[in-house]
Amino acid sequence: MNRSALRGVIGAILLLAVWEGLARGFSLPAYTLPAVSEIMAAVWRHRAMLLPAGWLTMWEALSGYAVGSVLGIGFAVLLAVLTPLRGPLLPVLMAINSVPVAAYSPLVLLWFGIGVASKVVMVALAVGFTVFLSALAGFDRVDRRSVDLMRSFGAGPLAILWRLRLPAALPLIATGMRVSTVRSLIVAIVTEMLGAYGGLGWIIYQAVVQIDFVQVWSAIVVASCISLAFFGVVGAIERRVIFWR
Amino acid sequence: MADTAPPPLLEMSRISKTFGPVQALNGLELSVSPGEFVTVVGPSGCGKSTLFNIVAGLEEPDQGGILRFKGQSCHAAELLGRVSFMPQRDLLLPWRNVVDNAILANEIEGANRREARAKALAMLPEFGLAGFEKQYPHQLSGGMRQRVALMRTFMFERDLLLLDEPFGALDALTRTMMQRWLLDVWQRHRRTILFITHDVDEALFLGDRVLVMTARPGAVKLNCPVPLPRPRHADLVTAPEFVALKRQVLDAIEEEAMKSFTASTGAHS
Numbered sequence: 001m002n003r004s005a006l007r008g009v010i011g012a013i014l015l016l017a018v019w020e021g022l023a024r025g026f027s028l029p030a031y032t033l034p035a036v037s038e039i040m041a042a043v044w045r046h047r048a049m050l051l052p053a054g055w056l057t058m059w060e061a062l063s064g065y066a067v068g069s070v071l072g073i074g075f076a077v078l079l080a081v082l083t084p085l086r087g088p089l090l091p092v093l094m095a096i097n098s099v100p101v102a103a104y105s106p107l108v109l110l111w112f113g114i115g116v117a118s119k120v121v122m123v124a125l126a127v128g129f130t131v132f133l134s135a136l137a138g139f140d141r142v143d144r145r146s147v148d149l150m151r152s153f154g155a156g157p158l159a160i161l162w163r164l165r166l167p168a169a170l171p172l173i174a175t176g177m178r179v180s181t182v183r184s185l186i187v188a189i190v191t192e193m194l195g196a197y198g199g200l201g202w203i204i205y206q207a208v209v210q211i212d213f214v215q216v217w218s219a220i221v222v223a224s225c226i227s228l229a230f231f232g233v234v235g236a237i238e239r240r241v242i243f244w245r
Numbered sequence: 246m247a248d249t250a251p252p253p254l255l256e257m258s259r260i261s262k263t264f265g266p267v268q269a270l271n272g273l274e275l276s277v278s279p280g281e282f283v284t285v286v287g288p289s290g291c292g293k294s295t296l297f298n299i300v301a302g303l304e305e306p307d308q309g310g311i312l313r314f315k316g317q318s319c320h321a322a323e324l325l326g327r328v329s330f331m332p333q334r335d336l337l338l339p340w341r342n343v344v345d346n347a348i349l350a351n352e353i354e355g356a357n358r359r360e361a362r363a364k365a366l367a368m369l370p371e372f373g374l375a376g377f378e379k380q381y382p383h384q385l386s387g388g389m390r391q392r393v394a395l396m397r398t399f400m401f402e403r404d405l406l407l408l409d410e411p412f413g414a415l416d417a418l419t420r421t422m423m424q425r426w427l428l429d430v431w432q433r434h435r436r437t438i439l440f441i442t443h444d445v446d447e448a449l450f451l452g453d454r455v456l457v458m459t460a461r462p463g464a465v466k467l468n469c470p471v472p473l474p475r476p477r478h479a480d481l482v483t484a485p486e487f488v489a490l491k492r493q494v495l496d497a498i499e500e501e502a503m504k505s506f507t508a509s510t511g512a513h514s
Contacts, residue, residue: 146336152301153350153401154326163353167340244339244383 030213042218049203054222057192057199060116061184061230064123068184069177071124072131076169080139081161093132101126105191114195119188126187127180134176138169171245174238181230189223252316254279254405254437255300260310261462262295269295270306271462277439279404282431284440284452286494288502292463293441294333297409300439301330315404326354329403333410335394337382343369343393344378350401365400371430372396388419395427399434408440412447421479424450428477445494446482449473455490457497460505467497 016036022028023035030038043050075093079086105122112118142165150160192201200219207215257275261268269292277283287293298304299312302324306312312319314327329350337346347368348361369375372392382390391411398406411427412420424447431438442448448455449471457467471490473481481487 143336145332145334146338148298148301148303149330149332149336150349150353151325152303152328152330153353155353159353163349164338167338170340242340244381 031211034214034217038214039217039221042214043221046215046218050200050218050222053198053200053203053219054226056116057185057188057201057223058226058230060119060192060199061123061188061226063116064120064188065127065180065184067120068124068127068129068180069131072128072133072176073135073173075128075132076135076139077161077166079136080165081157093129097129097133101129101187102190105194109191109195115197119191119196119199122191123184123187126183127177130180130183131173131176135169135173138172139165141172142168171242174242178231178234178238181234182227185223185227185230251279253277253313254281254315255439256311256313257300258311258313260296260299260312261307262292262299262304263307268462270299271464273310273464275456275465277405277437279437280435282438282440282451282453283456284442284448284454285456285458286442286445286448286498287458287463287466288460288498288505289443290505291458291461291501293458294409296458296463297330297407297439297441300324300405300407301328302326327403328405328407329398329401330407331394331398331409331411333413335382335390337390337393337397339382342379342381343374343385346382346393347396347400349397354401361400365396368396368400372399373426388415388423391415391423395430399430399436404437406436406438408438410441410443413442420447425479427451428475432476445491445498449487449490449494450477450482455494457494457501460501460508466501467494469494469497 019033020036023033023038028034079089101122104125105118108121108125109118112121146164146168147160150164155163188199189201189204192199193205196202200223203219204216207213207219253276255275255277257273260270260273260275262270273292273296275296285293285296295304299306299321302321305321312321314324338349341349344362344365347365348356348358351361351364352358366378369378372395374389374392374396377385377389382393385393391414395408395411398408412423415423428451440448440451442451445455452471455467455469455471456465457469458464459466469490473484473486473490
């Protein structure tokens with residue numbers, strides 16, 4: 001383990017210790033802040049319910065993430081190649097994107113039902129726009145002189161896209177995709193809270209209704225773990241693929 | 246008729262180029278014979294790069310000029326893919342290693358990638374890059390990156406090479422090493438080279454002929470043959486013949502630099 005990772009672990013342990021001390025020392029009620037030990041015990045106690053819920057939410061987030069990334073990159077490639085489409089299309093896309101994605105959730109639930117499909121659509125929407133915008137910025141960032149060099153070698157627009165613009169855009173695409181990992185879980189959970197048959201968001205919502213705040217926290221813990229792992233894996237892949245940065 | 250000079254590889258006549266209100270080139274005349282090493286010097290902003298962009302096919306000159314390549318009249322755009330162009334910066338692709346950067350142009354023209362790689366590997370020692378085939382650009386020094394870019398230019402086997410200040414960014418020592426090395430490579434490959442520089446020593450040391458450009462709008466001011474024997478050695482730059490030629494070229498540049506200087510200060514006063 002390297003130094004910064006070690007520092008991170010020490011920081012996390014300190015934070016948890018202070019939390020535990022505060023909760024116990026001031027005998028805080030569970031609706032304010034339950035003790036860490038209590039939450040962990042609840043996670044263990046309800047594992048039979050939390051694990052499948054975690055799987056479901058993760059599955060929704062990952063599917064939406066994949067769909068959104070492919071669509072985002074696809075649209076960016078389209079607008080990078082067919083520049084005349086930019087004029088009419090870009091303002092429409094920006095208008096859709098300027099509304100917080102959660103605002104669309106009632107409509108999406110209406111259209112796609114309260115099953116898995118609506119969560120995947122919502123996540124894809126959120127991830128798609130983030131990836132699209134960063135990919136488009138990446139395609140535009142390419143050095144004019146490199147394009148000219150490729151042209152002087154006789155390269156057409158497609159060869160330039162494949163050999164120059166796409167790899168040159170990769171660092172920004174990857175940044176967009178890394179940021180999107182956390183967003184994908186947030187959106188999946190929020191959409192579940194608004195209507196679902198299961199998942200961590202649904203558990204949180206039910207627990208709030210039943211005034212079981214330790215349960216709320218236990219679902220949050222599971223969500224955080226999934227989110228961190230997802231972020232870590234995508235970050236590690238990014239560092240391997242984009243080794244030249 | 247076998248002893249007549251071969252027809253020029255590249256001919257430009259009455260070539261002008263205007264960008265909006267700025268005239269970059271005005272009535273440029275230029276002719277390059279096969280196998281010749283022609284260097285171009287001139288004050289900064291004299292349209293040297295515009296000249297190269299036209300020959301590389303990237304810019305179309307204004308109407309009325311004549312551009313001929315291998316004896317045939319053509320548009321600049323028809324030269325895309327037909328000359329081997331090396332811009333000022335190495336522009337290596339950071340995600341490609343040395344060999345894959347060197348074969349970029351070959352890949353674009355549809356060459357078999359394995360064969361191109363094998364050829365590049367065989368050329369590495371000549372370019373001082375033996376053992377570096379798997380390195381990436383960010384792991385190389387400036388001089389090595391420049392050699393990879395030169396190798397890419399040589400790998401793209403075209404009759405005319407355009408080198409735009411290829412050694413401009415290098416330190417003086419690396420630069421003289423690279424000049425001697427380039428002459429070596431050129432003598433072996435016998436390609437036609439058009440070479441831009443702002444360094445008069447470099448222009449004279451390398452070229453069969455030095456062209457001095459006028460201040461903007463650019464045209465050829467002086468066509469100075471360099472009848473110095475080859476192979477040329479480092480001590481040539483202190484030889485009296487070299488110094489005499491240098492004075493001639495420097496005087497021409499000085500005159501043009503003064504012109505553009507007074508023009509710009511005159512415009513501001």
